[in-house]
Amino acid sequence: MLAGRERQQGFFDAAWCSGLLAEDSIYALLANHGDRIVRDEDFAECYSARWGRPSIAPSLLAKVLLLAYRNGLSDRRAMEALRFDLRWKVALDLPIDHPGFHHTSLVKFRARLLLHGKERIVFERSLELAAELGLLDGAVEQIVDSTPMLGAAAVQDTVTLVRAGVRKLIDAVTARDASAAARLRAALAFDYARPREKPAADWQDKTAREAMLVEVATDAQRAVRAVEHDHELVADAAVGGAVKLLREIVGQEFDTGDDQAPRPRHGRQSRQIISAHDPEMRHGRKTSARRFTGYKLHAAAAADAPLVTAITISPGNEHDGHHAAGLVSQQPERRRPQRLIGDAAYGNIEVREQLEQRQVGVLARLHTTASDADDAIAKDEFHIDLDTDTVTCPQGKTATIYKPRRSRPAATGQRVARFSPTDCQPCPLRARCAPGGRRQIRLSRREDLRQAALRQLADPAERERLKRTRPRIERLLGLMVYRYHARTSRYHGTRKTELQAVWTAVLVNLHPIRAALQA
Numbered sequence: 001m002l003a004g005r006e007r008q009q010g011f012f013d014a015a016w017c018s019g020l021l022a023e024d025s026i027y028a029l030l031a032n033h034g035d036r037i038v039r040d041e042d043f044a045e046c047y048s049a050r051w052g053r054p055s056i057a058p059s060l061l062a063k064v065l066l067l068a069y070r071n072g073l074s075d076r077r078a079m080e081a082l083r084f085d086l087r088w089k090v091a092l093d094l095p096i097d098h099p100g101f102h103h104t105s106l107v108k109f110r111a112r113l114l115l116h117g118k119e120r121i122v123f124e125r126s127l128e129l130a131a132e133l134g135l136l137d138g139a140v141e142q143i144v145d146s147t148p149m150l151g152a153a154a155v156q157d158t159v160t161l162v163r164a165g166v167r168k169l170i171d172a173v174t175a176r177d178a179s180a181a182a183r184l185r186a187a188l189a190f191d192y193a194r195p196r197e198k199p200a201a202d203w204q205d206k207t208a209r210e211a212m213l214v215e216v217a218t219d220a221q222r223a224v225r226a227v228e229h230d231h232e233l234v235a236d237a238a239v240g241g242a243v244k245l246l247r248e249i250v251g252q253e254f255d256t257g258d259d260q261a262p263r264p265r266h267g268r269q270s271r272q273i274i275s276a277h278d279p280e281m282r283h284g285r286k287t288s289a290r291r292f293t294g295y296k297l298h299a300a301a302a303a304d305a306p307l308v309t310a311i312t313i314s315p316g317n318e319h320d321g322h323h324a325a326g327l328v329s330q331q332p333e334r335r336r337p338q339r340l341i342g343d344a345a346y347g348n349i350e351v352r353e354q355l356e357q358r359q360v361g362v363l364a365r366l367h368t369t370a371s372d373a374d375d376a377i378a379k380d381e382f383h384i385d386l387d388t389d390t391v392t393c394p395q396g397k398t399a400t401i402y403k404p405r406r407s408r409p410a411a412t413g414q415r416v417a418r419f420s421p422t423d424c425q426p427c428p429l430r431a432r433c434a435p436g437g438r439r440q441i442r443l444s445r446r447e448d449l450r451q452a453a454l455r456q457l458a459d460p461a462e463r464e465r466l467k468r469t470r471p472r473i474e475r476l477l478g479l480m481v482y483r484y485h486a487r488t489s490r491y492h493g494t495r496k497t498e499l500q501a502v503w504t505a506v507l508v509n510l511h512p513i514r515a516a517l518q519a
């Protein structure tokens with residue numbers, strides 16, 4: 001049952017020591033304006049109105065969680081700080097002798113937020129407060145970018161991955177039906193009490209190693225077969241999920257021969273599932289030279305105020321640009337930007353088209369069309385006129401843009417302009433432009449968007465705006481990952497990782513809010 005907070009001040013209240021706090025600290029901010037940042041009534045949907053014991057006030061737990069993320073403390077350490085650190089007691093308006101709470105209170109609080117879809121409530125409140133303080137007035141542009149968030153789980157090799165998958169299935173069946181779990185264990189060849197321990201084999205010998213890999217995969221298939229015939233058992237969400245995961249792991253790590261026996265896959269291949277404990281994290285790249293394992297944190301920030309306005313998490317192998325539309329859509333209509341500013345990952349036609357559907361413009365570099373040959377004449381050196389359906393080359397020759405034939409529509413919607421061989425063959429630029437004899441220019445399905453972007457980027461004022469504004473988000477992402485410890489996820493899974501990212505973004509938003517409240 002939802003319980004609010006007693007507001008009467010007692011003789012032992014730490015509030016008497018509030019003068020000791022630094023004025024610009026988060027402790028002073030929570031002590032003086034905490035009720036404007038976190039309110040009990042915002043969490044009302046997470047608690048029963050009539051039943052159960054009175055809860056710990058959710059605003060209190062929310063502030064503890066904020067301070068835990070701010071200081072990079074585990075749940076246990078956060079509760080120790082609440083018990084012994086006077087600053088925490090002043091910030092949370094508690095008496096000096098308050099013993100704190102059990103650390104699992106935070107685990108249950110987060111679970112409650114996730115269960116009721118309220119993990120963004122404090123983030124949204126921070127933006128409402130920023131709007132009330134006039135920090136978002138006239139915000140028509142937002143900047144988008146992403147940064148890696150490393151996964152909390154270890155990358156597992158094939159044997160450990162498959163064995164951990166089998167153990168997950170055993171645990172899920174045990175939780176549902178102990179006797180079915182006993183039958184499952186009896187059907188298996190290996191013991192899964194310690195799934196990280198590999199079965200005894202000569203792992204240095206290739207033949208013995210491959211034979212053991214086949215044994216491990218066969219045992220996993222045995223586990224799936226032992227469970228899948230029991231429809232009632234598989235209907236359980238945890239058991240069904242564990243069966244699906246184990247099937248995916250075996251399918252990813254092994255080929256199946258004609259005799260249906262598993263065979264280890266050879267050669268380089270990108271693995272999708274890299275940990276049975278966190279099956280959603282992926283290997284990813286931030287640049288061609290910078291690899292990481294885990295998630296990507298995608299964020300949008302106001303262009304003219306240091307405020308994070310939208311945030312989401314994806315597996316580490318997903319493209320930045322695919323999340324731009326989602327960052328816009330998660331914001332209420334009144335806060336949506338008219339234009340997004342980003343790097344080249346947000347400049348491709350697909351992203352521009354998705355944002356066009358949401359009436360949002362884009363200011364971002366386009367991927368270059370330069371060919372591999374350094375001195376080759378690129379497509380962008382041709383003048384494309386979509387009103388007259390013509391393309392003019394650097395030598396002033398013109399070719400007509402052909403539309404796809406009705407009988408054979410091109411799946412990609414691409415159109416082509418072919419220059420005449422009589423123009424190209426005598427041309428002095430032929431070696432650089434049309435080594436094959438005649439030049440052909442391909443136009444994308446949305447060449448209009450591409451041409452509009454090129455005209456925009458040809459404007460020096462727009463280029464200057466892009467150059468000066470886009471890096472501002474990097475400071476906010478830097479605050480999140482370095483100062484507030486969001487470089488590494490604390491939890492397994494996308495949703496819990498997103499909860500951490502969102503609450504860390506609140507800490508970033510509190511910087512300008514504090515400055516505005518003190519002004």
Ligand code: SF4
Pocket residue numbers: 393394395396397419423424425427428429430433434438439
């Ligand atoms: S090779 Fe053909 S298309 Fe290229 S510049 Fe010369 S005339 Fe124009």
